[in-house]
Amino acid sequence: MKRLVIGAGRKAAKPVRWREGSRPGTGRSGFKRMYSRFVTLRIRPAGREVRQSVDGPEPPECWLLAEWPADQAEPVQFWLFDLPADTPLTTLVRLAKIRWRIEHDYREMKQALGLAYFEGRTWNGWHHHVTLGSVAHAFCTLQRLARAPPRHHAGLSLYRIVRELQTFLATWTGVCPTCHCGIPTPAPT
Structure with a gap:
């Protein structure tokens, strides 16, 4: 060449x-x-x-x-x-030249968003973990691109953001978006 x-x-x-x-x-x-x-x-x-x-x-x-x-x-x-x-x-x-950006994003997902910390044993569990990590990364990227301080999300850790997104997706559809298992609804009090 x-x-x-x-x-x-x-x-x-x-x-x-x-x-x-x-x-x-x-x-x-x-x-x-x-x-x-x-x-x-x-x-x-x-x-x-x-x-x-x-x-x-x-x-x-x-x-x-x-x-x-x-x-x-x-x-x-x-x-x-x-x-x-x-x-x-x-x-x-x-x-x-986009390779640098891909490697940077992957490193950020592994370190800051916990992509490397999955210890499950099932495909559905791994897929669920990767999906939520990817959604959290997209959310953080959009916040960074907005260039405005995320005041309405102040005090939220990345872990909490992932949990909030998981709860939102589950309540919106009534099932887990990854494994399609039914989400139990709390009993009325």
Whole structure:
């Protein structure tokens, strides 16, 4: 892959900015702009493993995306995409660079929301745990994006938020949204 990109030349590399960084910088929002130069080529993958996994006479074309920063003598990272031929370069770069965000969110879910603390033994229990953790993460992300202090939720821990969401979902439907078990209703007093 590297030889293909080097063969295309440094002039084939186009600058792309994919997001604002998390550190202070000179961008419009006050954060460092994340950008680099990228080369794209349409290729047909080769190799024994590729040939064995393809049903037709030859594998379909795919995108080869290579990051080639201006201060580097050769490309530094490579990605293959099976997206359509008319996919814009900015979309390819954004998808390639989203890995950091996914890893950050997963680490946050494991540490802050307790995703790693499941000790059950059933599929339904695990699915229930992961679903509530994902909903809690979505809630926290929306609160963070609102940029307003969550005054009406002040004093709620993440554990309490998960419990509140679980109670809301159960009372709204009358059954657990994950395992579809009936939720017992309290006896009238």
